[in-house]
Amino acid sequence: MAHSAYSPRRQVWKWFNPLGRGLGMWAYVLNRVTGLALVLYLYLHLAVLSLLSHGPSSWDGFISLARSRAFLALDVILIAAVLIHGLNGKRVTLLGLGIGMRVQKQLFLALMAIALLGVVVTATKIYGWW
Amino acid sequence: MQTRLVTVEAPPLKPPIRGEIRPRPGRTWVWQAATGTALTGLLGLHLIANHFVVSGGLRGFSDVVAYLRNPLILTLEVLFVVTVVIHAMLGVRAVLLDLGLSQRLETLVNRGLTLLGMATVAYALWLTWIVIR
Amino acid sequence: MRVPLRVFRARPGQSAHRDLFVVEVPEAAYVLDAVELAWAHLDRSLMFRHACHHGSCGSCAVRIQGREKLPCITLVKDVWHGKGELRIDPLSNFPLVGDLVVDVGGLFDRLSASEMAITHAVGPGMAPAGERPEGMEQLTRFQTCIECGICVSACPTMATNPHFFGPAALAAVHSARIDDGDPERGRRLLHVVDTEHGIWRCHGAWECSEVCPQGNEPAWRIMDLRRAALGSMARGG
Numbered sequence: 001m002a003h004s005a006y007s008p009r010r011q012v013w014k015w016f017n018p019l020g021r022g023l024g025m026w027a028y029v030l031n032r033v034t035g036l037a038l039v040l041y042l043y044l045h046l047a048v049l050s051l052l053s054h055g056p057s058s059w060d061g062f063i064s065l066a067r068s069r070a071f072l073a074l075d076v077i078l079i080a081a082v083l084i085h086g087l088n089g090k091r092v093t094l095l096g097l098g099i100g101m102r103v104q105k106q107l108f109l110a111l112m113a114i115a116l117l118g119v120v121v122t123a124t125k126i127y128g129w130w
Numbered sequence: 131m132q133t134r135l136v137t138v139e140a141p142p143l144k145p146p147i148r149g150e151i152r153p154r155p156g157r158t159w160v161w162q163a164a165t166g167t168a169l170t171g172l173l174g175l176h177l178i179a180n181h182f183v184v185s186g187g188l189r190g191f192s193d194v195v196a197y198l199r200n201p202l203i204l205t206l207e208v209l210f211v212v213t214v215v216i217h218a219m220l221g222v223r224a225v226l227l228d229l230g231l232s233q234r235l236e237t238l239v240n241r242g243l244t245l246l247g248m249a250t251v252a253y254a255l256w257l258t259w260i261v262i263r
Numbered sequence: 264m265r266v267p268l269r270v271f272r273a274r275p276g277q278s279a280h281r282d283l284f285v286v287e288v289p290e291a292a293y294v295l296d297a298v299e300l301a302w303a304h305l306d307r308s309l310m311f312r313h314a315c316h317h318g319s320c321g322s323c324a325v326r327i328q329g330r331e332k333l334p335c336i337t338l339v340k341d342v343w344h345g346k347g348e349l350r351i352d353p354l355s356n357f358p359l360v361g362d363l364v365v366d367v368g369g370l371f372d373r374l375s376a377s378e379m380a381i382t383h384a385v386g387p388g389m390a391p392a393g394e395r396p397e398g399m400e401q402l403t404r405f406q407t408c409i410e411c412g413i414c415v416s417a418c419p420t421m422a423t424n425p426h427f428f429g430p431a432a433l434a435a436v437h438s439a440r441i442d443d444g445d446p447e448r449g450r451r452l453l454h455v456v457d458t459e460h461g462i463w464r465c466h467g468a469w470e471c472s473e474v475c476p477q478g479n480e481p482a483w484r485i486m487d488l489r490r491a492a493l494g495s496m497a498r499g500g
Contacts, residue, residue, distance in 0.1 A: 097489075155463035
């Protein structure tokens, strides 16, 4: 990890380094990254929904784009972010209330396994294989 | 370089007064946790209702209008957007406060995000109104 | 064995660089032994801290292969396996004084504010009656925390937020509250840390507990303080 001695600038990205760290740190970084990504998505989603105010032709035009395979792939990534953030969020809530502290690592692994399962199930549904 | 640890002034040695009005950051955390927990249900319902009960997974324009005109659905969606915006604003606030800003900037962040949140919800409600009208 | 140490070097006003010191150490050498040999035989200007040499003073804390450790109790062969270099860097999140020495003043200011006593009584459950010398009703031991700053270096919030009270000091408040048992003092100490940059800037990365060389578990202590704060809030306190 590079050190710049005596640099007066605060390194705002210093939290973003889970390499070589414990599972709790990975959970923290994942939660933060997915959270920020989902905030961006929220505004993207609202922007897309504004097409509804322009009437059926604009909206239905977007819908045909939304059916493309590339777009559906983005949907799978979105679901992954939602599941990772949501499930890990449950863990953060529990830990913050003092519950499950002895098993925080196992809890993280179990929840991420569920998230993975969720992503696989959703992907099969989205791509119509199910 | 690593950030400098600021010398902490030891606070005045008086016990807290019952009912005293002072900032309670714990309350903010409770709101964050509570909206997060509520979102498990609300977001789940939002996804299922929008994408998993309609064939092809996507609603055309007339489907969207019909969907939103249902009073139960409308309530759900309004509740959902308010909850998700609160959670999102509180989340961004947490990330920004972690940067150790000055008092002035912190106040700016608090006010700015409150305004942004209100504007976002207002926009979403306006859009919903336009669609179902 | 011949160990290549890659050591961080820096002085005020100069840019940082890393020096290579190749030292000959016994198989059972500790990392601190290797650093001391580098200083003694290769470069007397190398700055580093060391005192007790047995993991109880916390002075020598550094990052070894990127991970926070006490070099006096870390065997070279546990962190270097014959290939590549053995990287030694100063602790993160503290201002640098020079080379491997950081300014831990901010940490000690916070520890003072925490009112943590350096010793505490050992409760009845902690030493079986059979082990206690006759006539001795009370045992006292030193606090688990050795104030080494390792947890502060590993904390992601400490990395970007200079106002954060930090894992060591928050854990110290927790210790002070439970050891004393005085509810008035307990309330006052909770008041000190129930603030925006106290317990509420922790996000549960758990890295402090992961790296603590003494098993003080700052993470659960912080969450326990939060539980206490939420309880106090619920009771209208």
